[in-house]
Amino acid sequence: SLKETLDKLQASRAELSCVGVRISHLSSQNEFLKTVGQRSGIPAGTCEFDVPVYHHWLHLPAEERKHYLNEWIKPLLPYSNAIDLILNLLRGTAELNDVEAVKGSYQKDLQGKTFTLLQVFVDPKLNMIPKISANRYLLSVRFSGANFGNGPIAEIPEVMPFRLGLCNM
Template structure:
């Protein structure tokens, strides 16, 4: 079932962007081809750019600690799956320990690698890492899949505490909401939000056979969803039929 996540604030938006980038990096590393490894390295550079723009380490640690405290309160209460609860708390503790063990700035070992930073600088120019621009990079790409994979995994290892922490937080976030089924008359749906604890993210799920995608405008007061269809070489069109969908509001 296709699903779409829409963050309500910049903090969750940053975590979702990083999750997407890490998934792409891991995929390209495992693909082994030199073009895939080129994409993996460019994605690693994008991850570095994202974490440079945010006070990410402290934010992740604070959220992990807050979730640990909240989950510990649930111990021994009726209706709680103790095994799942203990596993989640263990993941939180492990992710927090990894982050705290990294005493410097996140990814600093990569920034200290002068060769990597020279490639990163050239990578910002379209076609800027051709063999005549950076012969050393062309040489590295020719070293073989095993050497490239080893290097890429080592470089990514400096960023894994971030990946592990955000995976735990997003897992908790996505599991925090309950799903409700709705109909969007003529492809449009609006819902006013209330309560003292505003949602931080919503998920929209559609059936496999529904050729639509949602565009969402949302804040702590209201949700507006407009479904569109896509035809190649044309601008997306608003759907004019009723659309059945599932909505999940998530909150940490």
């Protein structure tokens, strides 16, 4: 209901105002996370001899690592909750349509309308991967067959049904 949604928005706003720290500052407050973050951008930068504390952490019991992860994530939960709420609201505005890609290609004239989020639902049995490009005038979805190893790439059907959702508030 509208009241529940407004209450959730208000609660999320209150949670965010109480966080007291920006996301960018969270890793700078923890020397371990700061070190791993800096070194992970370097090829082979997290090798055992470069960051021994990271490898020590990796060999801790799973429960202990999980405890640390939960502690590190805790300050991010208000952000996560707010993002989930916004995405759920946005997804709820979807104009869902059953459409077909011919020879793996689908185009839609957007007539200058803008959309915030696009949803593509493909039957997983088809083993197809959508590649999406769009601007304010044209939406293009091209499908290619998935390949996860040595097997053959799935053949693109002549006509392939899928569901398209365009979301905007």
